[in-house]
Amino acid sequence: MVILRKYFEVDKWKVIENGFDKDYNRVTESVMSLGNGHMGLRGNFAENYSGDSLQGTYIAGIYYPDKIVVGWWKNGYPEYFAKIANAANFIGIDVQINNLQVDLNRCNFTDFSRTLNMKDAFLKRKFTLILPDSSRVKIMEKRFLHQIEKELAAVSYQIKSLDKKINIKLTPYLDGNVKNEDANYGDFFWNNIEQKSKKNTAYLSMETKKTSFLVSAAMNWEINSEINSSKIIEKENFTGNTITLTAEKDEKIILNKYIAVCTSRDYNKNKVRENAVKLAAEAVQKGYADLFAEHKKSWAEIWQESDIEIEGDPEAQQGIRFNIFQLNQTYTGHDPRLNIGPKGFTGEKYGGLTYWDTEAYCLPFYLATHNSSVGRNLLLYRYNHLDKAVENANKLGLNGALYPMVTINGEECHNEWEITFEEIHRNGAVAHAVKDYINYTGDKKYLKDFGFPVLTEISRFWADRVTYNPGKDKYMILGVTGPNEYENNINNNWYTNKIAVWTLKYTIKTKNFIKKEFPKKYNQWRDSLDLTKSEFDHWKDIINKMYYPYLEDYNIYSQQDGYLDKEQKTREDLKDEDIPLHKNWSWDRILRSSYIKQADVLQGIYYFKEEFDKESIKNHFEFYEPRTVHESSLSACIYSIIASEIGKQKKAYQLYLRTSRLDLDNYNYDTDEGLHITSMAGTWMSVVKGFAGFEAKNNKIHFRPFLPEKWHSYNFKIIFRNRRIKVHIGKEKIKFTLEKGKALKISVYGQDLLLEQNRSAILKNR
């Protein structure tokens, strides 16, 4: 089994690396990433580092369409795979002390620590450099990406000689010589447009090839000391200033570097550089302390709304906060053109691209912890891509819309037929997100104005994708890959059939609602979408005659046709050396086995649990859970929630543990490539939707909480329709406090409870 690496110090609000393990540096860099929704960077060092590192700076929405790699070309494959372009390194400060290049791969040093402060969202690093004459120099670096002024970043670099006077040479710079490590053919993604270095300031404008996104980085800096000399530096794609100075023993030298990064996504091309230069100049005027104070205040508000406190389990506390922190760093909902990538701004593999993870796993977190505009923007992202999704279905010879498996601009980027063409259930998640959002926010206006066409085109896709079987008088969906990607090209995946029919039903319901409540709007849609009665009748026929594979002996739905023909094995039959299967078994062996990668039938139970009684949910759980290997970081959370639902509290807690510290403990040995951002939302769900049994339905929020044995208590907040409710689950008591907003009736264990403003309601824990 996996041996966990407890590398970071446990702390409620911090992630601390004490001492520097070079071999672990890529993992630490991922964990120590900063982001503010507009941009992000890995926990790289400001000063040069010649050891193993992934220098990573990513600007939201700035991508390069890299030529894809395929084994055997198949008709319909996309031509490119969008890659978030690794952008100019803007934090860099080259440091020399007494002519020694500071480089922690080559220099002697002691007392190293690198600390991610989650509360105030900054990175702090310090170490004591040992010079060749054994004298010591303390160095400290702090940095943050401004949470409000999202184009701004600041680095404070501090040097103090402990033993004697030293000569210091500092070069704050902007370096565009950065390549994506994941470039398929080693291409450099950027063209240099312009660059300039002046006294105390510099800028660098690079433009992505093919996509022509212009990104200008401008920097200003200030220093609290006399300068001996100053030089302007201009190299290829590199611009900066070199200064020299002398520092007395115990004199603290502070270089503050302010950077602004503006892009042509937000400005006319001829204004991009101008704005960056202006913002950087304003930042140096305002100064590090003031900028940081604004930033910190903004983060305090975020934590006010989305924190989870866990008492009695510091590791769990650190884990859940790390996840909430990274989710809030990755996506802030300020721009509907952006979305949530599986690795956010923390690495390159799949980085910054959108999967169904957003709808299925992330949306509930953002709905419950932010103003509804955040969730709305996540939905608008898909609404704005509707035309592309229609094109995508058309490429496959089908009507309606098929949302892509992986995308950044609405076009499909994925190129494996069994996923690209067959993992079509993703379309259902996009539709279901509309319901989730409406359900949660009550924003029916969105449904009528934006939700309906999305639902209609997805329904059209399903209606064309089904196969009518005259022999059985049933509709089937053939040749799909379900959420369980350890099955490919199967027939009648229950989850897919189920969510297809659900989409059709919900679309008809929505149609009826609009027709009744907004008849004028309905007429508009009828004309623009060319709606006809015969089409709706056909949908009803599909709804009535959909085929669902069923296992009579177990009284449960079958994952797909023929699932029971497989040799039935459970996790207990696996040996240590088999795990994880995807690394140890050939693909055909995985496909032939009964092992399930991630929640599939259970994903359907999770979505539609109101349609099942407890007994039936239990039957499904007990059959499928032992067959599931949870080799996706998105699996355990769903099982954990269902386990909570059916009273298997220990199991729910065990399953929650699988992902609670996934990246902090590098559980899957792949955190070096970046963090598992979208799966972090799953941990939040395990706690809030699972342990606390939270759900929103019928315009009301419901709780059925329990307290995991190991914990003393836990608290979280829920934002619901302009209220903020604090929930406390203790050993004996459960407490609900309406911190903000008007009085509200909630349901706890099925009983109504009226919450009044600034008042708490206390119940006994069952």
Add this chain to the structure above:
Amino acid sequence: MVILRKYFEVDKWKVIENGFDKDYNRVTESVMSLGNGHMGLRGNFAENYSGDSLQGTYIAGIYYPDKIVVGWWKNGYPEYFAKIANAANFIGIDVQINNLQVDLNRCNFTDFSRTLNMKDAFLKRKFTLILPDSSRVKIMEKRFLHQIEKELAAVSYQIKSLDKKINIKLTPYLDGNVKNEDANYGDFFWNNIEQKSKKNTAYLSMETKKTSFLVSAAMNWEINSEINSSKIIEKENFTGNTITLTAEKDEKIILNKYIAVCTSRDYNKNKVRENAVKLAAEAVQKGYADLFAEHKKSWAEIWQESDIEIEGDPEAQQGIRFNIFQLNQTYTGHDPRLNIGPKGFTGEKYGGLTYWDTEAYCLPFYLATHNSSVGRNLLLYRYNHLDKAVENANKLGLNGALYPMVTINGEECHNEWEITFEEIHRNGAVAHAVKDYINYTGDKKYLKDFGFPVLTEISRFWADRVTYNPGKDKYMILGVTGPNEYENNINNNWYTNKIAVWTLKYTIKTKNFIKKEFPKKYNQWRDSLDLTKSEFDHWKDIINKMYYPYLEDYNIYSQQDGYLDKEQKTREDLKDEDIPLHKNWSWDRILRSSYIKQADVLQGIYYFKEEFDKESIKNHFEFYEPRTVHESSLSACIYSIIASEIGKQKKAYQLYLRTSRLDLDNYNYDTDEGLHITSMAGTWMSVVKGFAGFEAKNNKIHFRPFLPEKWHSYNFKIIFRNRRIKVHIGKEKIKFTLEKGKALKISVYGQDLLLEQNRSAILKNR
């Protein structure tokens, strides 16, 4: 629909290009390829040509393990894809006349023709060059690859000035600066080991990187004229001689170039160059005319045994001879380490690698037209790779042997999971070839010494690959791709289940035979293969309880589980713009459709037709044929044979036409990439096994001939157990002549007929 290009002149024994179409040059180069089993080359020009061309020279068995390209790596994929290395150009002769570089892309010329003489297996090209002063020079090139001395090639280059005295500069050379066009990463596959140019002779030794095959080419030349000057040429990977001379009006200058190509596959490395140099020197001694006479004689013998004559249809005549010619050029059976590549020596894509095509489509041709040692060597190829096949199965976590989908040295090269891991029926074809060979030759010694372990390990694979289904008390084979590659990852492909059970049965039968007839040998096998009764009992259980999908409504076997759940469409429902599906439909649409790429159930009917009555064969044919799009060049021949079998003669002929001139008319628009060598055997089968109803069973050969309407008659030869029988099918009469060997009883339309030596038996055509 496809518009055929009738580019080449129709001739019974030749393929003639009259006039030069530059845009068609790659197709012509493929068609005009020469080969002798040891090496081959495309119909490139000897003199420089700057236009579009694939300069291709391939030496059998000399490959480079090119790093594979995959979309998404899957565990079990091979690391490399072997590529036959495009080797040094040895035919090259640079020609300048009055300082004009002869280059048909740039010079003016007239009266161009390029002719492949199939009877005598040589290429002849001529044209009249028009010099800038409008004077004319006739140029002719002839070349052949020696059919007996397989390491030898000869080029005769002839120049005659028609109007005035000219100055000629000639550079016969060896040029190793040749790259594979299909190299995945543009790598150069060769290292230069040594090279040398001397008066009238030169050599060049190149070695493949990684695989370290040493290939030495040596050349000698002679000229029938005084030389003005002579110069030794040495450049990087290039060695040759430049000579200048003067030719009078009407004087015919003849440069004969003799090349020997030896490799470290046949000699110790330190002897390779020595042998090449020696052979080339001996060749120049013998001279072009004598060498060609030997070569021609050898080809006369080949035609004596394998020709098919068709009277009344010159296009069909040319087509079938072209196929027989190319098959004999590609594989001569002289070396059991070699096999038949889908493109032979005529191109790079899949070139020179072995597929199940060999066993399923080519073996019958070589059995019926050659001495049995040729077929035996095809089988030994697999016997010699048995250990690798066991390793390959082991990689997938399975017992026994899985022969690779694509190989050159026994290791798997293919890297698409649905083929590599799932198209396992190929194993059955390897087993069935053993039966075919034994059946045909009666060589039971082969069965006991070499066939049995191959059969046993393949049986072990099947026994491990099946899944026992306790609910149904049946064995199933899940997750396969059948011969119809337009279905992937299906359950219970009837053909696969059928051939698996057949293998088990035949292996047990073979075991019983060896045990009875060669008990000592049996005991050896029992010990070395660790045979046990319980293993055989398990096989018998599988034989008895194999599950076969069946369509009750049609009284036929189902291609796979759930085939009838698909929307049932036939070719008639397709529009012109849909065809070919693989170019016009997305992959998922193809997979979901009922369309069949190539014979699948029918492949099983073909192999096991004795088990079916005519009615049942007809049912299967009538259901599956209209659903089959024949988008593999290996499909139509099987359907044609079955159509012949059930008396659908017109259909049989139509199906035969699909491949009879596939490359001559560039039917699939891909002949530029090389010829479809293995499918050429299918055309032969359509005629001999189909129209003539030829088969060998129970130690006897059988015929049920008919004459296609359009033909006046057809003749072919059958080599069977040291006899040569000439078969003539005329409009009224059918004639069998025993040309060689002892008297033999054959069966015609189910009636026995005794053939006596040098005598003919004449029957009425029914």
